[in-house]
Amino acid sequence: MPGDSPDTASNTRTSAMTMLAYLQPYRRQIAYALGALLFTAAVTLSLGQGVRLIIDQGLTTGSQAQLRHYVQLFLLLVVALALGTFARYYWVTWLGERVVADIRRQVFNHLIELHPGFFESNRGLEIQSRLTADTTLLQAVIGSSVSVALRNLIMLFGGTVWLFLTNAKLSALVLVCVPLVVAPILLFGRRVRRLSRRSQDSIADVGVYVGEVLGQIKTVQAYNHQPRDKARFATVVDQAFAVARQRALQRGLLISVVISLVLGAVGLMLWVGGLDVIAGRISAGELAAFVFYSVIVGAAVGSISEVIGDLQRALGATERIVELLAARSDITPPAGGLKRLPSRIHGRIELHGLGFCYPGRPETPALDAIEMTIEPGTSLALVGPSGAGKSTLIDLLLRFYDCSAGAISIDGIDIRHLDPVDLRRCFALVSQTPALFYGSIEDNLRYGKPGASQAEVEAAARAAHAHDFISALPLGYQTRLGDAGSGLSGGQKQRLAIARAILSDAPILLLDEATSALDAKSERAVQQALDTLMRDRTSLVIAHRLATVQSADRIAVLDHGQLIAQGTHSELMHSCELYAQLARLQFDTRV
Incomplete structure (x- = not known):
C-alpha cells in the first residue's frame, strides 16, 4: 500500500494542530480527564492481580476467610473503577461538548463576516452541513473515541508490562503476534481515512438536497416534481450508501482480522500455559492472570483498530472545517489609510467611472463607466430593464463587492478606505424580497436598531402602515414568525421590512422595489410613509413601475450596465427613447 501523499500528510498535521489549538484553553479539564483515565x-x-489472589490464596488454599478477604478486595477495586469511570466519562464528555461549541461559534463568526460572493460560489446548505454534521462527528470523537483510544493505549502498555511480570515465556508469544496485528491496522487505516472523507462529503450532499427541496416545497408540488425529486434523492442516498458500504467493508475487514489474530494468539497462550500448569511450572492463578491480561491487551488492540476509523473520519471532518476557516473575505478594512465617517454624514454619493464585472462573468460588464453624483437629501430613481445593473449598484454601495474600475465615495471619502461596518451603518436597505427571520415581529423590527424602545418600534410600524395588522394578531408584536416570515402575506412582510428601515433612521435609504409586493391601497399608504421618510435623506429607489418614481428628484436610466440618461420624468419622456418606451408600455396598459 503506497504511503500518504505530501498534501494528505500536511492536511493531517493541520487538522491535528487545529484540534490541539481548540483543546489548549482547557488544560485543567484535560488533566482531570487524564487523571481519571x-x-x-x-x-x-489491578483486577488481574485480584483474580490471581482469589484463585491462588482463596480457592487453592480452601480458606473461606482468605477467599472472603480477597473477594472483598476485588469488590473494592470494582467500586473504585466505577467512581473513576464516572469522573472520566464526565470530563471527557464535557471536553467534547465544550470544544465543539467553540468550533461552531468560531466557524459561524468567521462565515458571517465573509463577503456575499463567497456564498454565491459555495452552496449554503453544504456549509450548513459542515457546521452541524461535521462538528457533531467531532463531538462524538473528542467526547468518546479519543478517550477510548487513550484508555486502550494505556491498557495495552500496562497489560503488556503485567504479562512480562507474570510470565516472560508466554509474553514472548505476544511479541510475535504484535506485528501481525499492527500491519493490518496500518494497511486498512489509510483506506478508511480516504473513504471517511468521501463519506462525509456524500452525507453533506444528502443534507443539501433535502434542504433545497423542502425549502422550495411549494414550487416542487406546484410543478408535480415529486417523482423526479424522489428519484434524484434516491440516487444521492444510494451514492452515500455506496461510499459508506466501502468504508464499512474496510473497517469490518480490519476488525475481523484483528480479532482473529488476537484471539488466536490467546488460544495459543492457553495451550502453552496449560501445559506449564500441568507440569507445575506455574500456578493456576498465574495462568488466569496471564489470560486476563492477554484478553485486556487483545481487547485494547481490537478497540484501537475500531477507534482508528472514527479518528480518520474526524480528521476528514476537521479538514472540511479547516477549509471553511481558511476562506478569506474579499471585503476587508484597508490595511493602511483607514478613514472614519463622522457620526452623522450628509449623504453625498459620487460615482467616478464606476465599472464592475461579476467573478463568474468577467467578460460581461454589469456596470460600465458610470459617472453620477447624488446630492445630500435628494432622491434618485434607478430604472431600466432587468439586468441593467440597478441592484448591482446597490451591492457596490454596500460594498458587498468592490468595483472593478473607478470608485464610489461617500461625503468625499472612497468607501474602500472605510471599515465595512462603519460604511454600512449609513444605509437602510429594503430589498425586493423581504428578509425576515425566525423570531417575534418585535425582534425583526429591532434588527437594525436593537436598543429601540417599544414606543419607537410602534411608531415605525405606524409609519409603515403595519401597526394595524400587527395589533390584530393574537400576540401582537410578540407574534412569532416562521422561517422567512411564513404565515404573513407578501405585503405584510414588505411593510415589516419598511418599518425596520424606518426604525434604523439611517441617513441613506436604499429601496429595491420596496413596494413591489403591495396591493394598490397598501402601496399608496406605504408610499406616503416613504415620502415622509425620504425627506431630508439621500435616497436611491429601484422600481420597475414608473408610477412610483415620477416624484423622484432625478431619474437615472440604465441599460446593459451603462448610464444612458438622467433627468426628471417629463424631461426623459422627451429625451430618452428607452424611458419613453417603458412609460408607454406601463401607462398604456393602465388605460
Missing part, C-alpha cells in the same frame, strides 16, 4: 486503567489492571 489513568486511575481507571490502573484499577482495571
Whole structure:
C-alpha cells in the first residue's frame, strides 16, 4: 500500500494542530480527564492481580476467610473503577461538548463576516452541513473515541508490562503476534481515512438536497416534481450508501482480522500455559492472570483498530472545517489609510467611472463607466430593464463587492478606505424580497436598531402602515414568525421590512422595489410613509413601475450596465427613447 501523499500528510498535521489549538484553553479539564483515565486503567489492571489472589490464596488454599478477604478486595477495586469511570466519562464528555461549541461559534463568526460572493460560489446548505454534521462527528470523537483510544493505549502498555511480570515465556508469544496485528491496522487505516472523507462529503450532499427541496416545497408540488425529486434523492442516498458500504467493508475487514489474530494468539497462550500448569511450572492463578491480561491487551488492540476509523473520519471532518476557516473575505478594512465617517454624514454619493464585472462573468460588464453624483437629501430613481445593473449598484454601495474600475465615495471619502461596518451603518436597505427571520415581529423590527424602545418600534410600524395588522394578531408584536416570515402575506412582510428601515433612521435609504409586493391601497399608504421618510435623506429607489418614481428628484436610466440618461420624468419622456418606451408600455396598459 503506497504511503500518504505530501498534501494528505500536511492536511493531517493541520487538522491535528487545529484540534490541539481548540483543546489548549482547557488544560485543567484535560488533566482531570487524564487523571481519571489513568486511575481507571490502573484499577482495571489491578483486577488481574485480584483474580490471581482469589484463585491462588482463596480457592487453592480452601480458606473461606482468605477467599472472603480477597473477594472483598476485588469488590473494592470494582467500586473504585466505577467512581473513576464516572469522573472520566464526565470530563471527557464535557471536553467534547465544550470544544465543539467553540468550533461552531468560531466557524459561524468567521462565515458571517465573509463577503456575499463567497456564498454565491459555495452552496449554503453544504456549509450548513459542515457546521452541524461535521462538528457533531467531532463531538462524538473528542467526547468518546479519543478517550477510548487513550484508555486502550494505556491498557495495552500496562497489560503488556503485567504479562512480562507474570510470565516472560508466554509474553514472548505476544511479541510475535504484535506485528501481525499492527500491519493490518496500518494497511486498512489509510483506506478508511480516504473513504471517511468521501463519506462525509456524500452525507453533506444528502443534507443539501433535502434542504433545497423542502425549502422550495411549494414550487416542487406546484410543478408535480415529486417523482423526479424522489428519484434524484434516491440516487444521492444510494451514492452515500455506496461510499459508506466501502468504508464499512474496510473497517469490518480490519476488525475481523484483528480479532482473529488476537484471539488466536490467546488460544495459543492457553495451550502453552496449560501445559506449564500441568507440569507445575506455574500456578493456576498465574495462568488466569496471564489470560486476563492477554484478553485486556487483545481487547485494547481490537478497540484501537475500531477507534482508528472514527479518528480518520474526524480528521476528514476537521479538514472540511479547516477549509471553511481558511476562506478569506474579499471585503476587508484597508490595511493602511483607514478613514472614519463622522457620526452623522450628509449623504453625498459620487460615482467616478464606476465599472464592475461579476467573478463568474468577467467578460460581461454589469456596470460600465458610470459617472453620477447624488446630492445630500435628494432622491434618485434607478430604472431600466432587468439586468441593467440597478441592484448591482446597490451591492457596490454596500460594498458587498468592490468595483472593478473607478470608485464610489461617500461625503468625499472612497468607501474602500472605510471599515465595512462603519460604511454600512449609513444605509437602510429594503430589498425586493423581504428578509425576515425566525423570531417575534418585535425582534425583526429591532434588527437594525436593537436598543429601540417599544414606543419607537410602534411608531415605525405606524409609519409603515403595519401597526394595524400587527395589533390584530393574537400576540401582537410578540407574534412569532416562521422561517422567512411564513404565515404573513407578501405585503405584510414588505411593510415589516419598511418599518425596520424606518426604525434604523439611517441617513441613506436604499429601496429595491420596496413596494413591489403591495396591493394598490397598501402601496399608496406605504408610499406616503416613504415620502415622509425620504425627506431630508439621500435616497436611491429601484422600481420597475414608473408610477412610483415620477416624484423622484432625478431619474437615472440604465441599460446593459451603462448610464444612458438622467433627468426628471417629463424631461426623459422627451429625451430618452428607452424611458419613453417603458412609460408607454406601463401607462398604456393602465388605460
